[in-house]
Amino acid sequence: MKLAIIGTGKLGSALLEGMTARGVLDPSDIGLLSRNVARTQDLASRYGARLLVPEDLRAAERILICVQPRNFSEIAPWAAQEHAGYISTMAGVPTGALMRRLGTKRVVRAMPSLAATIGRSQTALTSSREAYDTGDLAFAGQLFGAVGDTYDIPEHLFDTFTGMCASGPAYAAVFAEALADGAVRMGMPRAVATELAAKMLVSSGELMQLRAHPALLKDEVCSPGGTTIAGLQALEASGVRSGIIEAVVAATRRGRELGADNE
Numbered sequence: 729m730k731l732a733i734i735g736t737g738k739l740g741s742a743l744l745e746g747m748t749a750r751g752v753l754d755p756s757d758i759g760l761l762s763r764n765v766a767r768t769q770d771l772a773s774r775y776g777a778r779l780l781v782p783e784d785l786r787a788a789e790r791i792l793i794c795v796q797p798r799n800f801s802e803i804a805p806w807a808a809q810e811h812a813g814y815i816s817t818m819a820g821v822p823t824g825a826l827m828r829r830l831g832t833k834r835v836v837r838a839m840p841s842l843a844a845t846i847g848r849s850q851t852a853l854t855s856s857r858e859a860y861d862t863g864d865l866a867f868a869g870q871l872f873g874a875v876g877d878t879y880d881i882p883e884h885l886f887d888t889f890t891g892m893c894a895s896g897p898a899y900a901a902v903f904a905e906a907l908a909d910g911a912v913r914m915g916m917p918r919a920v921a922t923e924l925a926a927k928m929l930v931s932s933g934e935l936m937q938l939r940a941h942p943a944l945l946k947d948e949v950c951s952p953g954g955t956t957i958a959g960l961q962a963l964e965a966s967g968v969r970s971g972i973i974e975a976v977v978a979a980t981r982r983g984r985e986l987g988a989d990n991e
């Protein structure tokens with residue numbers, strides 16, 4: 729078995745879906761192990777992966793940990809296998825803590841996002857020296873490279889990457905929801921407003937990528953004395969920029985707390 733995935737919740741299943749859809753691993757080389765056995769059995773049958781019990785981890789070349797940081801202490805005792813390499817997606821938990829709790833030096837820390845489902849995750853990677861030497865980091869690079877872009881991020885910036893790129897879809901969702909609320913406030917039907925808001929965010933992201941800086945897009949859309957600059961004035965008065973900066977700062981700090989809880 730090339731890869732055992734512990735934790736088949738929102739991220740574990742998104743990674744499974746993204747990886748199998750893109751053929752990075754044969755489903756028969758993937759094993760799944762989670763507390764929610766019914767859901768995991770269902771995923772295993774749907775994707776052609778194996779349902780595992782902890783003893784099966786002895787046969788896993790590498791183990792991908794996708795449980796919540798608060799559940800790490802529950803799985804660490806039986807997840808620790810001398811022969812295996814580890815990849816952890818747990819927010820906040822540093823490579824040092826992973827090495828100590830798993831009793832190995834073969835540790836890769838990864839931070840993907842739910843966009844892995846559609847092959848558009850931005851995944852941060854960092855690892856121990858041993859994980860580099862044994863090819864674990866290269867393996868993780870292939871795995872996450874199949875479901876989006878990968879970035880070498882130094883460990884001191886990992887929680888910030890998490891607070892922006894991995895948490896980011898939630899911020900974007902709140903922005904879309906609020907946009908739709910605005911349109912509903914002005915009389916637009918909810919279903920139409922919700923669909924328009926999401927599509928507008930996607931196309932705006934693509935337009936931004938075609939420009940050197942997001943401000944250039946803003947300037948092109950703002951006609952002198954027009955509607956957009958009036959809307960932007962109201963947005964700026966709400967302190968939206970500071971709110972977004974604070975969101976990334978708070979998420980970064982929370983990542984550090986989760987790391988400290990797992991020392």
Ligand SMILES: NC(=O)C1=CN([C@@H]2O[C@H](COP(=O)(O)OP(=O)(O)OC[C@H]3O[C@@H](n4cnc5c(N)ncnc54)[C@H](O)[C@@H]3O)[C@@H](O)[C@H]2O)C=CC1
Nearest residue numbers: 735736737738739762763764794795796797799802818819
């Ligand atoms: N949801 C997201 O967008 C992202 C999540 N992450 C990280 O990925 C990890 C998983 O996140 P989610 O999938 O959202 O969480 P989740 O709560 O949806 O899934 C957690 C999974 O762990 C399993 N689990 C919990 N305790 C267990 C135990 N003792 N033994 C076996 N299985 C156990 C649960 O049954 C569930 O399948 C977290 O550490 C999170 O920080 C990272 C990037 C993005």
Ligand SMILES: O=C(O)[C@@H]1CCC=N1
Nearest residue numbers: 819890891894895896
């Ligand atoms: O909210 C969380 O803690 C996880 C990590 C990044 C996205 N979801």
